[in-house]
């Protein structure tokens with residue numbers, strides 16, 4: 001069974017009553033195969049994009065032909081069918097590099113192994129911005145049954161990075177044809193967002209200095225947010241994520257003679273409870289933090305008090321300050337609990353992706369660009385941040401910038417991030433491309 005509806009994705013001008021472009025899509029809402037979108041009509045094959053306020057008052061038309069959209073959709077689905085995990089994105093990188101080369105861009109492959117950079121300059125300005133897409137997939141068995149489902153067991157584009165890559169290539173296509181900005185746009189296709197921090201690896205290789213990138217921008221599709229809507233956060237958009245592993249060492253003993261040993265199981269149980277007091281009693285209630293213990297391992301027999309107990313889990317915070325507070329409290333509780341139970345403790349605390357914190361001025365710029373594209377009523381400036389994490393945070397630690405969410409539409413059919421029935425909504429391809437195009441022109445206006 002496949003249920004369909006046909007919403008119109010409408011791009012609004014800033015001028016009242018003027019519609020910029022409409023495309024209709026048929027979206028499967030109830031198919032057991034999962035969720036996906038198919039273009040079924042191609043009414044106006046041009047996006048009339050009104051460039052951001054304060055930059056230019058002239059409306060411009062961005063050509064995106066039906067064959068462009070067909071090619072981009074094919075590309076997106078081809079990437080979906082051939083998912084590659086972190087730092088293994090060789091085929092994806094080859095397709096990206098070939099596409100950029102066909103456009104005539106300067107192409108630089110091999111960043112962080114499988115990362116690809118495309119460079120497009122126009123005018124005389126030395127200004128340079130970076131637009132970033134991620135390319136990696138997840139270790140998930142796909143449960144969809146549509147023709148472009150993953151051909152590789154245990155690998156799936158369940159986060160829409162196939163769509164992010166296609167949208168940025170669509171933007172490069174638009175900009176290569178109408179480079180009416182003044183400066184340089186660096187298209188960054190990074191590996192390994194889901195694991196191991198491909199963004200950090202590219203930064204450590206000198207990406208930002210190599211191209212003198214002054215500001216950076218990211219975009220992620222967002223299931224549950226209506227298709228074509230944007231969400232822009234003026235500060236934290238995503239959480240920082242840390243991992244911890246706690247080893248409690250006691251002294252093994254017969255279970256019937258506990259006084260002859262030191263029981264790490266009892267201490268581990270007490271510590272799991274105590275750790276929940278950190279968020280409840282050590283962190284400002286108006287601040288956000290999560291501490292979850294997700295691993296508890298100890299013992300092998302019914303009648304033996306083991307020598308070791310292991311706990312593990314994750315910490316999520318929205319600011320470096322809170323991150324530090326949680327870590328210090330965790331260290332104190334580990335030491336205090338171990339001392340109280342007569343045990344030794346070893347805490348392995350590993351900071352992961354930092355919080356993704358947008359620059360407020362850049363967020364305002366991006367929101368204004370999005371409003372010009374889709375209308376103010378479709379741009380959400382006050383949604384709460386997500387406690388998920390994102391390695392674009394590393395770019396934002398180095399340069400001002402902004403990471404926005406683009407609505408992927410309904411979550412019917414379990415169309416949620418990291419779900420085995422997820423699929424990127426192809427209706428977003430022209431919208432994301434138009435956003436990138438308009439943002440580049442807003443950042444790099446021609447000098448009059």
Ligand SMILES: [Zn+2]
Nearest residue numbers: 159194417418
């Ligand atoms: Zn993801």
Ligand SMILES: [Zn+2]
Nearest residue numbers: 159160161220
């Ligand atoms: Zn993602």
